[in-house]
Amino acid sequence: MRPVLSPEEMRAVEAAAMTSGRVTGAELMLRAGAGVVAAVEGRWSALAAGGGRAVVLAGRGNNGGDGYVIARLLREKGWSVAIHALGEPATKDAAAMREDWGAPVLELEALDGAALDGAELVVDALFGTGLTRPLAPAVSGALRLAQEAGVRLVAVDILSGLSAETGQVLSEAPFVERPADLTVTFQAPKLGHVLTPGARLTGPLEVVDIGLGAWLGEALEGWQVVQLTGPGGAQDKVQGHKYDHGHALVFAGGVGRGGAGRLAARSALRIGAGAVTLAPTPGALQENAAALDAVMLRAVAGVEAAEALLEDSRLNALCLGPGCGVARAAEILPVLARSGRALVLDADALTALAEEPARLGDAGPRSVLTPHPGEFARLFPDLGEALKAGRSKLEVTREAAARIGAVVLLKGPDTVIAAPDGRAAINDAGGQGAVPWLATAGAGDVLAGFVTGLLARGWPPFEAAAHATWLHTACARSFGPGLIAEDLAEELPKVLRRLASGESA
Structure with a gap:
């Protein structure tokens, strides 16, 4: 995991550094520019020798100042730079960096295809993280022109036109369709790099250290938002009896509706729950028995x-929703909420909860809700509308978690997991x-099962949701195209073996 900052938090870190008297804004600008040049040379070794042609697009603020530094450093390495x-x-x-440039500067409107002829690099240093209003057509047009010309596009801090706060596109005219060839940011990723569509349009992201570590550490003492870059804890099981690792109970539906519950149950078992029981209706018992072996049935x-079933004190984590049916979920949910067990609510259980939020009772602190955007909008209509209107997915998920008092896992290519206390994690599965x-159908049922299994093993709700989400993506990435939901749990042992051996998943 690594911290992800909002633009405001990053500005606070920079301000603290400069206020200390140990570094100036000009020094930070010089370090940033040098970091971008080094990142370019590191990514494209053929460009390190210099002698190429580059076009730098410079804004009026400090991002533009970085651009003037980059231009000067490239020129000193033998590049032809405009x-x-x-x-x-x-x-x-x-202004000081422009003066150091000491050569003519052209207007942005003068950029055309001829100006890009033969160029190997276009550096976008127009707005960076400070953008809060839509780009004018001339600005977004310059970025599109670079891509249409087939020139490498390098973004300084963040691609101009992306909100560093929400990841949304801010542009009056059509924006670029392809990602930047490289984005170089400073000290820590920003929210706009990991939230969709910013995660996709950022392209390869390089984080450059510009010497703000001491102040960043101070700022992060109360830091609450992370990007999931690996497992959130040890996956190994210690020696012991099966019930030392928990007993998960997954409720299933009636005849012909057992697939989703079986996926969740097998996934809970795969992720390490000591025992798992699937609880369908009586009429569906036989069909589930024909499809399951290690999973018990009641x-x-x-x-x-x-x-009566919950009188068994060994049952310590419950999952309700996958293939359950809304009426059945509505009937059983209050019983589970009163039981004192860890609880995962997915699919039909979320619809039942939206009909009557009081059904959750006091179970929020030990619960994880796993909605997709449609279910989220039913649960929190105002927040669903705000999300559609462009409000940050992180903000609305955190607000939802605080409102309902439970961990909320809002699925998508940028899955956001938020706890009632404000902690949040972002899993980027839509970028590089x-x-x-x-x-694919059933993938969400597997995720619900992963979370349930970790809860059965004793993981706290927020940590279980974050770890399960990362492993869920890692399994999909490991299997590759052609994946169906059944493959996810079967791929998990391979992923866990790699992690145990120190390999990347």
Whole structure:
């Protein structure tokens, strides 16, 4: 895991550093520019020798100042460099870097196909993380022109036109369709790099250390948002009896509706729950028995049967929703909420909860809700509308978690997991490590099972949700195209073996 900062948090880190008197804004600008040049040379070794042709697009703020530094350093390495600027620098440090450039600067409007002829590099230093309003057509047009010309596009801090806060596109005119060839940011990723569609359009992301580590550490003492870059804890099981590793109970539906529950149950078992029981209706017992071996079965007709089953104190994690049916979920949910066990609510259980939120009772602190965007909008209509209107997915998920008092796992290519106390994690499966084949029927049931299994093993709700989400993506990435939901749990042992051996998953 690594911290992800909002633009405001990053500005606070920079301000603290400069206020300390140990570093100036100009020094940070010089380090940033040098970091971009080093990142370019590291990614494309053929460009390290210099002698190429580059076009730098410079804004009026400090991002533009970084651009002037990059242009000067490239020129010193033998590059032919042209700068196209939005106007005169608006900050003292940017003005100083333009003066150091000491050569003519062209207007952005002068950029055309001829200006890009033979260029090997276009550096976008127009707006960076400070953008809060839509780009003018001339600006977005310059970025599109670079891509249409087939020139490598390198973004400084973040691709101009992306909100560093929400990852949304801010542009009055059509925006670029392809990702940047490289984005170089400073000290830590920003939210816009990992939230969709910013995660996709960022392209390969290089994080450059510009010497703000001490102040970043101070800022992160209360830090609460991380990007999932690996497993969130040890997966190994210690020696012991099966019930030392928990007993998960997954409720299933009636005749012909058992597939989703079976997926969840097998997934809970695969991720290490010591025992798993599937509880379908009595009429569906035989069909589930024909499809399961290691998963135990108990018929549960309704409330009384559920209450009787929960007299077994070894059952410590419950999953309700996959293939259950809304009416059945609505009937059983209050029983589970009163049981004191860890609880995962997915699919039909979320619809039942949306109909009557009081059904969750006081179970929120030990619960994980796993909605897709449609289910989220039913649960939280106002937040669903805000999400559609472009509000940050991170913000709405955190607000939902605080409101309902439970961990909320809002699925998507940028899955956001939020706890009621404000902690949040973002799992980016839509950027460079995209796994589009994960969008397949039953994949969500497997994720619910992974979370349930970890809860049975004693993981806290937030950590269980985050770890399960990362492993879910890792399994999809490991299997590759052609994936169906059944493959996810079967791929998990391979992923876990790699992790145990120190390999990347």
